[in-house]
Amino acid sequence: MRDLILDLDTGVDDSIALAYAALSPEVNLLGVTGTFGNVTTDAGARNALAVLEMMGRTDVPVFEGAYHSLDTESFSPHDVSIRIHGSNGTGNVEFPAAKRPVEKESAVDFLIRMMRSNENLTIVTTGPSTNLASVLLKAPDLSSWKGKVVIMGGALTVRGNVSHFAEANISQDSEAAKMVFESGLDVTMIGLDVTMRSRLRRSDADEWRSTGTKAGKDFAAMLEHYIDNTIGGDDTYVHDPSAVICAIHPEYFRLLDLPMTVELYGPDRGRTIGDELRILEKEPKTRAAVDVDSSRVEAELRIIADYFRSI
Ligand code: BDR
Ligand code: CA
Numbered sequence: 001m002r003d004l005i006l007d008l009d010t011g012v013d014d015s016i017a018l019a020y021a022a023l024s025p026e027v028n029l030l031g032v033t034g035t036f037g038n039v040t041t042d043a044g045a046r047n048a049l050a051v052l053e054m055m056g057r058t059d060v061p062v063f064e065g066a067y068h069s070l071d072t073e074s075f076s077p078h079d080v081s082i083r084i085h086g087s088n089g090t091g092n093v094e095f096p097a098a099k100r101p102v103e104k105e106s107a108v109d110f111l112i113r114m115m116r117s118n119e120n121l122t123i124v125t126t127g128p129s130t131n132l133a134s135v136l137l138k139a140p141d142l143s144s145w146k147g148k149v150v151i152m153g154g155a156l157t158v159r160g161n162v163s164h165f166a167e168a169n170i171s172q173d174s175e176a177a178k179m180v181f182e183s184g185l186d187v188t189m190i191g192l193d194v195t196m197r198s199r200l201r202r203s204d205a206d207e208w209r210s211t212g213t214k215a216g217k218d219f220a221a222m223l224e225h226y227i228d229n230t231i232g233g234d235d236t237y238v239h240d241p242s243a244v245i246c247a248i249h250p251e252y253f254r255l256l257d258l259p260m261t262v263e264l265y266g267p268d269r270g271r272t273i274g275d276e277l278r279i280l281e282k283e284p285k286t287r288a289a290v291d292v293d294s295s296r297v298e299a300e301l302r303i304i305a306d307y308f309r310s311i
Helices: 012-023 041-054 079-085 107-117 130-138 140-144 168-172 174-181 202-210 214-229 239-248 294-300 302-310
Strands: 002-008 027-034 062-064 121-125 148-152 186-190 199-201 235-237 253-257 260-262 272-274 286-292
Touching: 002 012, 002 107, 002 239, 012 027, 012 041, 012 214, 012 239, 012 302, 027 041, 027 107, 041 062, 041 214, 062 107, 079 214, 107 121, 107 130, 107 140, 121 130, 121 239, 130 140, 130 174, 148 174, 148 239, 168 174, 174 186, 174 260, 186 239, 199 202, 199 294, 202 214, 202 302, 214 235, 214 302, 239 294, 260 286, 286 294, 294 302
Parallel strands: 002 027, 002 121, 027 062, 121 148, 148 186, 186 286
Antiparallel strands: 199 235, 253 286, 260 272
C-alpha cells in the first residue's frame, strides 16, 4: 500500500489515472491537488470531484492549486487541449456533478502540510509542475524532503508533442519543471518515451460500456472522444495512468539515472534533457523512464472494467 497524492489538470487521461488510483488496492489516495493545463484549475477540480464520486471515493479531498504558470498572469486552455480533452476536459461528456465542493485549503498548503508529516508519500503530477514549484518557493527546506515525485511529462528519446522538443506538461510551465528537476527532490520522469508505448483501445471502451452502468458508459464515451482526437485509429496513448502505475510498480519500467534539467531558451524551449553541468554526479536524484513492459501497464488498467462490472 503506497501513500499517494495526485496533482492533476483533470482532462481525459488524468481522469483515467485518477480512476485507477482511486480503485487500486495498492494505493492509499490521500488527496488530489488541481492545476491548470488541459482545462482551467477550477474545471479540473470539478472533474476530479466528479470522477471520485463515480468511483465511490467521496472520502478523497480535492484542493485547487495554481491558476497559471509561474511566468504568466492568467491562463485559458489552448485550442489543441479543447480538441483533445473537449471543452469540459472530459471529452464533452457531462459527468454527474459532484455533491461536495473543493477544500478551502490551497493545494500548495496541503502539499506542504503532507510533505512535512510524511516522507513515505509519493506525489504524482500529471499536469504542469507549477504546484510543486510553488511548494519549493514557499517552503525551500522541502527540497530535502525524502518522499518521491513521479512526473508525467517530457520526452528524452523521442520528439515532443507540442514542438519537436517539448511535451505538453513541460511546455505549459517550463520554469516550474526546471525548478523541480534541479531541486534535489527524488524525481522520476515518465515521458512520451514510455507513455506512447502503452495503449488504451476502443475495445476497452466497448467493455466499459457493455457493463451497462452510467459510469461505464460515460467513461467509454470519454475515451472514444480521446481516441478520435489523438491517434484516431483503434487506440491511444497511456500518458497519465503510466505515471500512477510507475509510482506503485517501478519494476514495470526501465529507468535511466540522469541529472535532468529543462531547456528554457531557443527553439528547444521545454526540452527535458540531461544536465551536462551535473553529469558526473554519482547518485543523481532524478531519472527518466526509457522503456516499459506495456502489457503489464495495460493489464493494471483492467481494474477499471472490473469496478464498472461490480457496481
Ligand atoms: C500530457 O498532456 C496532457 O494533455 C495530458 O493530460 C498529459 O498529461 C501528455 O503530453
Ligand atoms: Ca494531464
